[in-house]
Amino acid sequence: MRLTRRGWAVAAAIPLAYGIGEWAGYPFFRALAGIALGAVLAAVLTTVRRPDVTVRRELEPDHVERGTPALARLLVSNNGDRRQPGFTARERVERGESVTVAVRPLSPGEEAPYHYELPTSARGKLTVGPLVLERSDPFGLLRRPLPAGDTATLWVRPKARAARAWSGGHPRHHHEGHTTDDALRGSADLRDVRPYVLGDEVRQLHWKATARTGQLMVRDYVDPEQPRFTLMLDTRPKVLSDKEFEEAVEVAASLVTASTMAGHRCRMLTSAGRDLPTSGGAHAARQLLDVLCEVQQAPGVLALPKSGSEGGCLVVVTGRLRAPDLRELAALRPRFASMVLLGVGTHGLGMQGLGVHGVDGVPGARAISAADAGEAVRRWNAIA
Structure with a gap:
């Protein structure tokens, strides 16, 4: 049990009022001290009983896009054969947020459902719980927090905007030679x-x-003609600010979702070294979105691993490009049928952060500059 601020004030007033009454000879202050002491004792008796309930929590759904409502369903059951007084259930969520649910009194054997909304304003993998049951007295002097139940995971994915799948690239004819280790599926x-x-x-x-x-x-x-799509997300902190990086993640989510749902073989990399190849389809889209749900900025370089699939289209989602970056990208250009450099942020594909748009030094690469994810996807759809 814990005293609230009001409880501490009342507890401190008991000896003070009694002392004044004894020193000045005023019965009123002694009576006031007795009333305050009685209120504290009544609060103890009210909160000492542990709620005899079973609490179950379900997330509906447990994977959502950023900004999309996510509901939690709380089922509270009275296990005892006595009426269960009401109490407060407080749900803890990462990032210091919490949700409070007022549970009404329950009859013996009764079960009551409660629904409440979870915060989804920021992308990430959130741990929901554990749930804390709090019983307090009518005067608000004492509260007794009791952990109940386990934790659940809420995946807040980046928003995937309506993007077109890339239609360019050269088909691969396996009948002209032996199939490679990363041969495509579907035929x-x-x-x-x-x-x-x-x-x-x-x-x-x-x-x-x-x-x-x-x-x-x-x-x-x-399938020798299944299109290939490779996306590299630039996660370097100096390239994109925090806000710009969130926009870049939304662009990446939009493009890989469009590609995988179109049945393309899709591979996603980050400049920090993350590499996830997929064979396309709804399951691949879910895998990639879960990775983008957790991706954070980290140092790295714009380079592909020596092993892995090549060909098709390479899209680099980045920000402020510098001369060494362009040299790295120029070295990658011959390994793909097409390359698109997509710059997100105030400076787009700015050289040295000065906002000079262009990709000089990367022959045959297309450039898209956009201030945010919405504009970037619109310009992508115009060339895809």
Whole structure:
């Protein structure tokens, strides 16, 4: 049990009022001290009983876009055979935020649902809970916090705007030679049989392999003409401010979502070294958005790993480019059929931060400069 500010004031007033009454001989002050002491004792008796309830929390949904409402559903059940007085449930959320729910008195065996909205104004992976039950007295002198239940995770993803999938690039004809280790999937050419992952089509299940291995197996096909899309997100702190970086993350989310949902083989990298290749589809989109949910700024370089797929379109989402950056990008240009440099922020693709737009030194690369994610996606849709 903890005294509130009002409780501390009343507790401090008890000896003070009694002392004044004894020193001055005023019965009123002694009576006032007795009343205050009685209020404190009554508060103790009111809050000493622990709520005999079961609390369950559900997030609806647990993956949302930034700014989209996310609801939590709280089910409170009275486990005892006595009427349960009302109390307060306080939900803790990361970043110092909290949500308060007033739970009404419950009859024996009664269950009551409560809904409340969780904060989704900032991108990130948020830990919701643990829930704290608080019982207080009618005078507000004492409160007793009691942890209840476990924690849940709320994924606040960046907003994915309506973007077009890139239609450029050269097809890869595997029939002109052997297929590579990163061959594409989707055609009628069987390449391998592999374990089932969420998002695979059920019609591709290989029942004989499933019976032999004891786990679901699917046919892995090769599609020589499946488009390739590679996106690199510049996470260097000196390139983008905090606000500009959030806009850049939204641009990346919009482009990779459009690409994967169009069935393109998509690979996303960051300048800090994160590398996530996917084969396209709704499951791949969810994977990439979860990565973008947690990505933070960190030092690095604009360079691709030596291993991994190449070809298709490379999009670099960045900010203020400097001469060494352009040299790195010029070295990457021959490895892709097309390259787009997308600068987000006040200076866009500014050289040395002076706002001089352009990509001189990177032959054949297209440039897009935009102040925010909305403008960047609109200009992307005009050339995609």
